[in-house]
Amino acid sequence: xxxxxxxxxxxEDSYEKCLKCNACVASCPVTGATLDFGGPKHMGPELKRLxxxxxxxxxxxxxxxTLCGNCDLSCPEDVHISTLTTYAKAIHxxxxxxxxxxxxxxNAELVGKMASAFAPVTNTAMKMKPMRxxxxxxxxxxxxxxxxKYKFKNFNRSFANKVHGSKRKVAYFVGCYAMYNxxxxxxxxxxxxxxxxxxxxxxxQKCCGVPMLANGRLKQAxxxxxxxxxxxxEYTRKGYDVVTTCTSCGLALKKEYLSxxxxxxxxxLAAHVYDxxxxxxxxxxxxxxxxxxxxxxxxxGYHAPCHMRAQGMGTPAMDILELIPGFNIYxxxxxxxxxxxxxxxKKEKYGISMKLxxxxxESVKNLDADYTVTECGMCKNQLDQLTDKEVRHPMxxxxxxxxxxxxxQTV
Ligand code: SF4
Ligand code: SF4
Numbered sequence: 197x198x199x200x201x202x203x204x205x206x207x208e209d210s211y212e213k214c215l216k217c218n219a220c221v222a223s224c225p226v227t228g229a230t231l232d233f234g235g236p237k238h239m240g241p242e243l244k245r246l247x248x249x250x251x252x253x254x255x256x257x258x259x260x261x262t263l264c265g266n267c268d269l270s271c272p273e274d275v276h277i278s279t280l281t282t283y284a285k286a287i288h289x290x291x292x293x294x295x296x297x298x299x300x301x302x303n304a305e306l307v308g309k310m311a312s313a314f315a316p317v318t319n320t321a322m323k324m325k326p327m328r329x330x331x332x333x334x335x336x337x338x339x340x341x342x343x344x345k346y347k348f349k350n351f352n353r354s355f356a357n358k359v360h361g362s363k364r365k366v367a368y369f370v371g372c373y374a375m376y377n378x379x380x381x382x383x384x385x386x387x388x389x390x391x392x393x394x395x396x397x398x399x400x401q402k403c404c405g406v407p408m409l410a411n412g413r414l415k416q417a418x419x420x421x422x423x424x425x426x427x428x429x430e431y432t433r434k435g436y437d438v439v440t441t442c443t444s445c446g447l448a449l450k451k452e453y454l455s456x457x458x459x460x461x462x463x464x465l466a467a468h469v470y471d472x473x474x475x476x477x478x479x480x481x482x483x484x485x486x487x488x489x490x491x492x493x494x495x496x497g498y499h500a501p502c503h504m505r506a507q508g509m510g511t512p513a514m515d516i517l518e519l520i521p522g523f524n525i526y527x528x529x530x531x532x533x534x535x536x537x538x539x540x541x542k543k544e545k546y547g548i549s550m551k552l553x554x555x556x557x558e559s560v561k562n563l564d565a566d567y568t569v570t571e572c573g574m575c576k577n578q579l580d581q582l583t584d585k586e587v588r589h590p591m592x593x594x595x596x597x598x599x600x601x602x603x604x605q606t607v
Contacts (some may be wrong), residue, residue: 211241211280213273220267220277225502225532226260229548233260236267240277243284254288260545261285262536263410265447265506278506279455282409289412297335301538302411305403308346308376315348336543342581343541344377344573351379355398357386362395364484366475367431369424369449371442372403373573381573384595385441385472391598392479392486397436400427404448405456406503410537414456421457424449425465432468439475441591443504443571444537446471450507471504473512473571473590480516490600491521492593497528497565499556499579501572502536513571513590520597526563530556535578549578557582569593 220236221227227235234243234257246252258281267277300307311318321327328339351370366389374382389396401424405417428438428449440446449469453462470478479485498514517525534552539545560568560583567586568579576587 210274210276211244214241214275215273217272219270219272220275223266223270225264225266225534225552226262226548229551230260233257236261236277236281239284240267240280241275244280247284247287254284254291256288258284258288260548262502262532262539263406264502264532264536266502266532269506269508276455282414282452282455285409285412286414289414294411294413295336297337297542298411298538299413300335301541302408302413302416303403304372304407308350308372311346312348312350312376315346319345332543337541338543338546341541341546342577344373344577344580346376347379349379351375351382351398354379354383355386356383357390357396359390359393359395362393364393365395365397365431365434365436366439367399367428367436368396369401369404369428369438369440369442369445369469370398371440371445371573374441378573378589381441381589381591384589384591385439387595388472388476388591388598389439391595391602392476392484397431399431404442404445404452406444406448406452407538409452409456410539417452418456421448421453421462425453425457425459425461428465428468429461432465436468437475438465438469439472440469441472441571441589442573443471443501443507444574447503447506471507471509471512471571473516474507474509476516476594477512480519485519486598487519488601488605489520489594489597490604491523492597492600493522494567495524495563495565496526496593497560497563497568497585498525499528499530499533499568499570499575501570501575502532504571513569517569517590517593520593523593523597525569526565528556528559528563528568530559533575533578535574535581537574540574540578550582553578553582560585 224236226233239258261281263278265278322343331337332339370382386396402420405420408417450466514525532552533556534549540549569588579587
C-alpha cells in the first residue's frame with residue numbers, strides 16, 4: 197500500500213458518517229456543469245469505501261474535482277469530503293503519473309520565478325498566436341485562455357516595511373500570485389499594515405501547495421507544507437501573527453496542512469493564521485483598527501472566492517471595505533467563478549470553466565459597477581477573461597483610502 201492509501205485511513209471515521217443525503221452533490225459546482233464528474237458523494241466517501249474494499253483502485257473522474265471545498269460546507273455530518281477527494285486524486289496521479297502540463301501548472305512558484313526573471317519576454321510570448329498554438333497542441337492549454345502577467349519587479353524586490361518594533365507584528369505569507377504576478381497587492385498589504393502601526397516581515401516560504409494538491413502531487417505538497425510550517429512557527433513563537441492576502445494560501449495554512457501534514461506543529465500554526473481582511477476585522481473588533489479612511493464614492497461588485505467561503509469566516513472583505521465612507525459594495529452572489537486555480541487552464545476543462553463563469557459574468561454586467569473586487573488572483577483571471585471591468589484586491593482599495601486620508605491631513 198502506498199503512502200496516500202495509508203493516509204486515507206486517517207479519515208475512516210469521517211466517511212463512515214455519510215448519510216447519502218446528497219447535500220454535497222447539490223452544492224458542487226462541477227457536478228452541475230458536466231456529466232464527466234462523479235460528484236462529491238461518489239468521488240469522496242463512496243470511492244474511499246470502494247478503494248478500501250479493493251473493488252476499485254482509482255477513478256479517472258476524480259480529475260474533475262477542483263478542490264473548491266463547497267461540498268465540505270454543505271455536509272451535515274462533517275464528512276471531510278474534499279480531503280477524501282484530495283487523496284483520491286493523489287492515488288490516481290501516483291498510479292498514472294502527471295502530464296507535463298499538469299507538472300508545470302502545479303509548480304506555480306518555479307514558473308513564477310522563471311517567468312518573472314524574463315517578464316517582458318514571457319508576457320510578449322504569451323500573447324503571440326504561434327506560441328499559444330504550440331501550447332495548445334503540445335500542452336493542451338487552450339489558446340483562448342488569458343494568463344496573468346508576470347512582473348520583473350516582483351515582491352522579493354519591492355518589499356518595503358516602514359514600521360519597526362510594534363507590539364503587534366505580522367509574518368506575511370505572500371503566495372506565488374502576489375509575489376510574481378501582482379506585487380502591487382503585496383505592497384498594498386504592507387502599506388495597510390504600516391498605516392495601522394504594524395511591522396511586517398517576510399519569512400522564508402514556498403508555494404502553499406494548493407496547485408500541487410489540485411493536480412494530485414501530494415508528496416510535493418507535503419514537502420512544501422513541512423517547510424512552511426517550520427519557517428512560520430519560528431515567527432509565531434516570537435509573537436507574530438501569520439497573515440496572507442491569498443484565500444487559497446489561507447485555506448492551506450489553516451486547513452489543508454492539518455490533513456496533509458497532520459502534525460501538532462500544523463495545528464499550532466493554524467491557530468495563528470489569518471486572512472488579511474479577517475485580520476483587519478479582528479483589529480476593528482478589538483478597537484485597534486486605524487479608521488482614518490478617506491471617502492471613496494464608488495460602486496463596486498464583490499466576488500467571493502470559493503476558498504474564502506471554505507474558511508467559514510463570513511465575508512471580511514465586505515465588512516472592512518464598508519468602513520470606507522461613500523463606498524458602496526455589492527455581493528455578486530455568483531458562486532464558483534469557474535477558473536478554479538489550474539482547472540480552467542486545461543483544454544478538456546475549459547468548456548466547463550466558461551459555463552461556470554457565466555453566472556458571475558452576468559452578475560458583473562447587471563450590476564454595472566465601477567469595478568470588481570476579489571481576493572483571489574485566479575478569480576481575477578477569470579473576471580479578466582469574461583468581463584471588461586477592472587478587478588482589484590481589497591488591500592489596494594484600503595491602501596488608496598489610507599493614502600488619500602494622509603494627504604488630506606497634510607493639506
Ligand atoms: S471540492 Fe468542489 S469540485 Fe470537488 S467535489 Fe467538492 S464541491 Fe465538487
Ligand atoms: S453531504 Fe455529507 S452526508 Fe450528505 S451525501 Fe455528502 S458526504 Fe454524505
